[in-house]
Amino acid sequence: MKQITKTPEIIARLKEAGASVDGVVVFEAIALNNRPLRKHHPLYKGAVAQRSMLLEMALALETETRPVQIMHNGEDLPIGRVFRGQVVDGQDTELRVLFWIDKTHEDKIQQVDNGTVDQVSVGILPKQMICSADGFDFFGPDADFENIFTGTTPDGHTVGENGVYCKMVGLEAFFETSLVGQGGAQNARIVNSDQSHFSPQMKALAAKASLDRLALTATATTDKPIMDIKELLAELRSTEKESMKNAIENEQLKASNTALTAERDALKTQLTAANQDEPAVKTELAELKTKHQATEASLSAADEALRDICKKVLTAAGQVDAEVPAKLEDVVAKITETKINLVAGGRSKGAEGDLEASATPAVASFRTRR
Secondary structure, X not given: OOOOOOOHHHHHHHHHHOOOHHHEEEEEEEEEEXXXXXXXXXXXXOOEEOHHHHHHHXXXXXXXXXXXXXXXXXXXXXXXEEEEEEEEEOOOEEEEEEEEEEOOOHHHHHHHHHOOOOEEEEEEEEEEEEEOOOOOEOOOOOOOHHHHHHOEOOOOOEOOOOOOOEEEEEEEEEEEEEEEOOOOOOOOEEOXXXXXXXXXXXXXXXXXXXXXXXXXXXXXXXXXXXXXHHHHHHHHHHHHHHXXXXXXXXXXXXXXXXXXXXXXXXXXXHHHHHHHHHHHHHHHHHHHHHHHHHHXXXXXXXXXXXXXHHHHHHHHOOOOOOOOOOOHHHHHHHHHHHHHHHHHHOOOHHHHHHHHHHHOOOOHHHOOOO
């Protein structure tokens, strides 16, 4: 049996809602909770109802009952009404509701009692749909048609991908509750009478946490409330949204810190590898330095020899007081020019032979033709 015993409080609620106490049967259900939704929708895939929205749904039932339909078919008249709601915090945060079914629908009552029909689904519209990754509000003023129908934020985060989901904040509209084969919310079901939050055993505890009593604590000794309920809920939504933004920023900082840590570790690895290679690099540099010094010594010797040859060529040409040029290319040019003049001027073979003999050991490229 899933029918709930009609306690004095429940009877008072039924009368307040205009129901015939003897003409209806009362059940309790988990209308919605904070588990991820299992709907295939661009925005509702994996969406999570925030506590503020569940509280507003409970408050909405304080002001007006909601129809109980079959499979969200609004064309047919309701078979009952939801008349009481309360947010319960436990393993999940749940919106527990009481609803009645008119006794004229005996077949539906029997199906519920037998457990054949044991799930419910709510027709609601959240006030805000906040992206868990960057805080973008899909129902906010900055959202456009493409954002809503693709589930993608301007920053490129897509609902349902890489763990991104929407947080349902606040209540825009609460339309109805339906008996369904399987609901979009996990564990949204009609509970057994022994699991009822509104059972006589739980009555005292439930009364302490009831939403209407919570509202009464916000009154002074005067008849004027300290804070209007709507203002209180608006403040709650604002606080919750700010909390979510802080949580998102915290996750982003964690991700950034992880990236920086990875970059630091990579640099450490590179530094370790560089330190390991340092001895080999030093050895290679020492070898290159030795080769460089040897090359410089060879070039210096060649330069000195070439200048000596130039001096001898100038002397042989009769230019005893001529100076050897400072630049090496000018030295080579001077030797070539002087040798040509020597040949053209018909210097003795002996003299040229002596010149050749003196030049040959140092630079073979300056040999003269005989």
